[in-house]
Amino acid sequence: MASPTTRRAAGSEARTASSDRPPPEPSETAAASEAAEGPARAEAPEPRPLRGAFDWRSQAFGPRLRDVSPETHRRPSRAPRPACTEYPAALYAAVHTGNPGDVDFYRRACAAAESVLELGVGAGRVAQALAADGLEVVGLDRDGGLLELARCNAPGVELVHADMRDFDLGRRFDRVLIPYNGLYCLLRPEDLRDCLRCARAHLKDGGLLVFDGYSAELFHAEAEGDGSEDAPGLVRTVDALGTSWDVFEHSRWDRAEQRIDAVYTHVPRDGRPAVSATIPQRYVLADELEALLASCGLDLVVLHGSWDQEAFDLDSRLLIATATPRTARA
Template sequence: GSLAMTYDAELYALVHDGAPGDVEFYLRVTEPGQRVLELGAGWGRISDALRKEGREVVALESDAGMRALAGSRHPEVDVRAGDMSRFALEERFDRVLIPFTGLYCLESEAAVAACFAAARAHLVDGGALIFDAYAADAFHEESLPEDYPDDQLEEVAKVAHDGRALTVFEKSSWDREAQRMDATYVYVDDASGDVVHEGTIAHRYLLAAQVERLLEEAGLKLEASFGGFDGRPFGQGGSMIVIATR
């Protein structure tokens, strides 16, 4: 299954609004008329962009708050409840997408293996699983625990919500052995100084060799991997972008 996320959907969307170039990338790797399944679709940002450009999109999301926000912001998107590690739809797709590091929300290698197997089962022959995440190999090998102190807050954004100006701070907790990175976002009311929300995103990240092995075990062929949405080679950017085919 997926790791628990304790985060208000509207506050999440104010800060986590995608990676530069991701919408354009997913438009390039899909075509008008294709059937596309997005896993971990969140509030529907990618799915709606694809739908507007003629793709037939189904958006799968496990979090009820995110589904509600997607329904209010993008009512024309077909949003369905479901866990990306165990889903069974009576449909096949040309593309299965997992954008914005959604793959790392799965709690174990077994859950990733189940996700890849389910994705393959829902692809037409020649269809592709495509996902992006941050590249973890370098910091996993080179970082030290003291690089991620649990009590160090870093300002990451200023947002407005319900008539209030908020400053958002981030702190991270890292467990190297478990390949676990938890990021907590603290929303502070600028006027009162009160903390109005704390939202945590838990990631169990994957190393490149683990991804390759899990794809192979699922019967998916690794076609390409990139280090950025601009197509730079893997290892030359901060991302791991993967295209694998059935």
């Protein structure tokens, strides 16, 4: 896919962003203009190359549009950045737009339901489609800025400002959904279990928990990842906040921790400062799922590897799980 697959969901560690104009790497035609503005900052060092032959970055995040070209794009600075600020919600929503086919999949998963709770509702992309199908939809997120967008995008959805690791809505639902790598944004195993237990507590007997993430099986098994880092690449260009932005992404991988930190640098075309944001994730492996779910009172029903509901295998790019409360299957 051409767009990044990472997302920052409710209950995740906070997204970090900083506003910093990266040093230009001008073409010959722009060199004179830069000289007139004063001496340029020192060239940033190249990122450490990936160790190991397997392309873990492509498996997790999909192909890029192209690699960074120093002749045509400004390179993100490696200098110390200013104090962190929030990732602007409108910019986040413009960049992180889900995976092609995921909305239709979740609509099918909810076809026999009446009530749906979405954890990590974000700007309301999935929830809006479900509400349009006539379902009672509640969306929960801890990011107030994204919830404001959801109020505009999904007016028929009840929105709750809360942390998906610890909430009590006092009611239960036919479906609980955690789309678009939402569980991966929980960086500690205990946070993951807390979220799943909350999801279990809000499911009706016979209800279904459905969530998805990218499949990490191949790159986790076949490549080294002790702090490996790839080079920045252009993933997309988006329009937001009154201008166009070229969005670059690079990732740092820690295999032992099952941790990938995706760093997005948004370079505006109107000359304003760039915005750099990091989305940390801890991925889940397929062979961990059954025991993990069982520890939270859930049984794994089926594991798919695509939005077309193909059976999951080691070559799947996606990991899509459906689980049900254990008491419902006793």
